[in-house]
Amino acid sequence: MSMPTIKQIRAYTVRGGGADYHDQGEGHWIDSQISTPMSKYPDYRMTRRSFGLNVLGTLVVEVEASDGTVGFAVTTAGEIGAFIVEKHLARFVEGQRVTDIEKIWDQMFHATLFYGRKGVVLNTISGVDLALWDLLGKIRDEPVHALLGGPVRDELQFYATGARPDLAKKMGFIGGKMPLKHGPAEGDTGLEKNIAQLAEMRESVGPDFWLMFDCWMSLDLDYATRLAQRGREYGLKWIEEALPPDDYWGYADLKKRVPPGMLVTTGEHEATRWGFRMLLEMGCCDIIQPDVGWCGGVTELLKISALADAHNTLVVPHGSSVYSYHFVVTRTNSPFSEFLMMAPQADEVVPMFNPLLLDEPVPENGRMRASSLDAPGFGVRLNPDSDLARPYTH
Ligand SMILES: [Mg+2]
Numbered sequence: 426m427s428m429p430t431i432k433q434i435r436a437y438t439v440r441g442g443g444a445d446y447h448d449q450g451e452g453h454w455i456d457s458q459i460s461t462p463m464s465k466y467p468d469y470r471m472t473r474r475s476f477g478l479n480v481l482g483t484l485v486v487e488v489e490a491s492d493g494t495v496g497f498a499v500t501t502a503g504e505i506g507a508f509i510v511e512k513h514l515a516r517f518v519e520g521q522r523v524t525d526i527e528k529i530w531d532q533m534f535h536a537t538l539f540y541g542r543k544g545v546v547l548n549t550i551s552g553v554d555l556a557l558w559d560l561l562g563k564i565r566d567e568p569v570h571a572l573l574g575g576p577v578r579d580e581l582q583f584y585a586t587g588a589r590p591d592l593a594k595k596m597g598f599i600g601g602k603m604p605l606k607h608g609p610a611e612g613d614t615g616l617e618k619n620i621a622q623l624a625e626m627r628e629s630v631g632p633d634f635w636l637m638f639d640c641w642m643s644l645d646l647d648y649a650t651r652l653a654q655r656g657r658e659y660g661l662k663w664i665e666e667a668l669p670p671d672d673y674w675g676y677a678d679l680k681k682r683v684p685p686g687m688l689v690t691t692g693e694h695e696a697t698r699w700g701f702r703m704l705l706e707m708g709c710c711d712i713i714q715p716d717v718g719w720c721g722g723v724t725e726l727l728k729i730s731a732l733a734d735a736h737n738t739l740v741v742p743h744g745s746s747v748y749s750y751h752f753v754v755t756r757t758n759s760p761f762s763e764f765l766m767m768a769p770q771a772d773e774v775v776p777m778f779n780p781l782l783l784d785e786p787v788p789e790n791g792r793m794r795a796s797s798l799d800a801p802g803f804g805v806r807l808n809p810d811s812d813l814a815r816p817y818t819h
Contacts, residue, residue: 428522429490429564434553436486436510437813443483443781444499444718446744446767447473453769454588460608460643462669470610483781484549485813486510486556490523496560497807498748499781500552500718502545504816509549511817513537518553523564526557530724534697547696547721554722555748555803562802569723569751569803576754576795583788586744587766590636591629596774597790599761600635600662601626609648616648620655627659639665642694646675646682653683663688663712670694676709688712693743696720698728705736714763716743717752726752734758746777746785747803754795764788783808 442449449455456472463469469476482503488496500506517532533550534541541547562569570576585593590601606622607615619638626636638661644652649667656664664683668675670691680689692713695701697720701713713733717726730740730752740758742749744765753759764787768775776785783806786797798804 428524429492429494431488431518431521431523431557431560432491433489434486434510434515434518434556435489435815436484436507436817437815438503438507439483439485439781439811439813441780442767443778443811444485445479445481445483445501445503446765446777447501448479448482449767449769454604454766454771457588457604458606459604460606460640462642464608464643465610481505481545484510484552485781485807485811486552488518488553488556488560490560490564492564494560494563496556496558496563496802498552498555498559498718498803499778499807500548500555502548502552505545506549506552507816509537509546510553511819514549514553515819518557523557523561526554526561526724529557530554530722534721543696543700548719551718551720551722551725554724555718558723559802566801568799568801570755570795570798573723573727573752573755577757578754579795581750581754581788581793581795582761583764583791583793584635584637584761585764585766585771585791586639587771589766589771590626590634592772593766594630594634597792598764598788599791600637601630602637602639602665602763605638605640605643605652608643609645616651616655619652620659623656623659623661632660635662636660637663637665637690640667642666642669644668646678649679650682653679653687657684657687661687663690665690665714666693667691673703673707673709676704677707680708680710690714690741693719697725698732701729701732705732705738710738712739712741714741714743716745717748718745719743723748723752730756730758744777746782747798747805750786750793750798751803754798781808781811782806 484502484506584600585598688711690712
């Protein structure tokens, strides 16, 4: 069987909502006061854009095969990512067979080790990897989930991340995860405000709906422990990303300190099987939350997930829309999914990467049929109205 080769790879950037879902306008809940590692500086406390959360922007990677088929993917890496793709990674992609995904990943990762390993380089490698899976799916006329072994269940079930768990409950989601507002620098007063927000939300959603706090790397061990202990009274289901990602030792301690039954989750800013090996072997958490657009792509997520399964740890990928859905539906140790509420007031369901992708499926009543993922590749199209720029060529 003759397999097409990859003729060209191209990298574009685009501003505004898209894969860089932090790149939103004024008044969006995602840019409201949220506790971050920068909250200790009052100048950078009130919005996350103030310290540059949206600087990167979206990276769009396109791969074109010798038969004319084009695969693509989007992630967060912007112009830096475009440079890395065009000036460095292109050599490992062009001329290869479209099935050479494992070899291309290995070469991209090892050729960038001297400046990569995590962060924006792995976001970029993830974008190339996802584009290659999209291309392979299109050439084989199969959805990516079929290439990964096929669905293990008929539908996906979602919890919602956003400022309004009370509205998420009405929309049929199984839980709501709120951004934590106040960090340790705001002392006991801030802690009481956080607990008051949780109490108010619990009052509104009733006893059974899941409520979680996303702490976005912003706490210390003492504060996280107190938040968890106080949160127990209001049925806090899990405490997410409480500590900086490099503090594996802190996470291992936190997991021992939280009340029985409360879950510790983390990993959206972790990358590769080696990063997750630390979290898993050190007993840092109950659920790992790799972002398939940041952790190394589907190729690496398969390895991370297998390692987690052997450690009896669930994998509930962070955000990432169709790139997560095609994976989650194929894994028994990924029993539910995250949906990021990207409407500015978190009051309606809109596609997560709106307006960058077309045909992006969204949950209805908190659920999504596996059959809605049956189009070839990842099943989405790049919106032709997107204002793409190609800052580098090769
Ligand atoms: Mg999170």
